[in-house]
Structure formats: C-alpha cells, structure tokens
Amino acid sequence: DQQVKQNSPSLSVQEGRISILNCDYTNSMFDYFLWYKKYPAEGPTFLISISSIKDKNEDGRFTVFLNKSAKHLSLHIVPSQPGDSAVYFCAARGAVGGGKLIFGQGTELSVKP
C-alpha cells in the first residue's frame, strides 16, 4: 500500500517557466512533509519542508503548498533552470514511528534551455 504517491514519473518544462510537482498521501497522521532532489548515482539532498500546521512554505525559487483536506502537496519552482533537472522525491513523516520517512516514487524533472 503506497502511502505517498507521485503519479507523474516525469515532467518537462521550458527554462524560465514554472515547474509544478505533485504528491498525494493517504495517511492523515503525517505531520511533516519534505521534498528531496536527487541526481543520478548520488544521494538525495534536502530541498524544502512544511509542517502540517502550515499551508505554504517558501525558500527562494522553491515553494511548497500543502492542502490537508485533499491530502495533497505540491512543489513549485519559479523560474525553472536547467540545473533543476533531477528526480524529485516527496516524503512524509508520521507523528509516531521514530521519525522514519515514507517516500514517493519520484518525478524526473527535465528543464529545457
């Protein structure tokens, strides 16, 4: 049972435009959500996070939106740059469970010059 889902395996965007990556979850007990960026043959790096008590968190070009009623979060990248091309994973953490993260399948973003 996939508790965190990223239904789009890939996304292609023109440089300078907005990239929107989506993530859905099923467990209402998740209290913290994160986005990671991953290049091939490397470990993921932390990008941005949001607590379940908020609906938006912004950091430079990156903004994460959380819609708790829909159990949906999204990552907006504006403006998109070729260096943003990578696989993006969303992750969720339960209020119990030792802090372990549940990851989505990932979305591969390609930003075209």
Next chain:
Amino acid sequence: DGGITQSPKYLFRKEGQNVTLSCEQNLNHDAMYWYRQDPGQGLRLIYYSQIVNDFQKGDIAEGYSVSREKKESFPLTVTSAQKNPTAFYLCASAKGDGRLYGGYTFGSGTRLTVV
C-alpha cells in the same frame, strides 16, 4: 567536514554470497536508516536505528541484516536470502528521533549488482 560516507560506491556480488555495505557518519546523529532504490519504486525502507544497539525492521527487511554497535556506524548485510538484491542502496542519518526539522542527510549510495 561533517557528513555521511557510504562504501564502496560499486559492489558486485555472486549468487549465494553475503555482502556488507558500509555507512559511517560524523554528524553526531542518533538515527540512521537504510533505503533501497529501484526504478519506478522510489525509496523503500529496509532497516532503521534510533540508538546504539537497537534497530527496527522497515518495509522490506527480508534478506537483510544490520548492526548498530557504534553511533557512527550502521552497516547493512545483504544475505543470500535476498532474492533480488541488485539495486541502489542509500544510507541516511538524522538528529534525535527525526522530529527535529531538517530531514535526513543521505550518503552518496552504493550500487550493488549480482553477477
């Protein structure tokens, strides 16, 4: 510089062999985790440990074993019982029990291939 180191970067295993993947961190993090990445399946949790000498099974622990004798080290053994071990393995660490914001720090991964 503080960080988390996985070795080796590439590992080849023959059928029926056990192999051990190393993970060392000098971040003074309490919690450590092992994930496996397969195409189209994201990152799946194998084992995790919140304190020394204690660890718990994740979602796909069968065919794997771990130890946590030191805070800095969390080696993963892929046993011959693991039927499909070819994958990219990622180790991560986190402060406390992970409830402090900031998420995990990941290593650079080990690519294991069965030959």
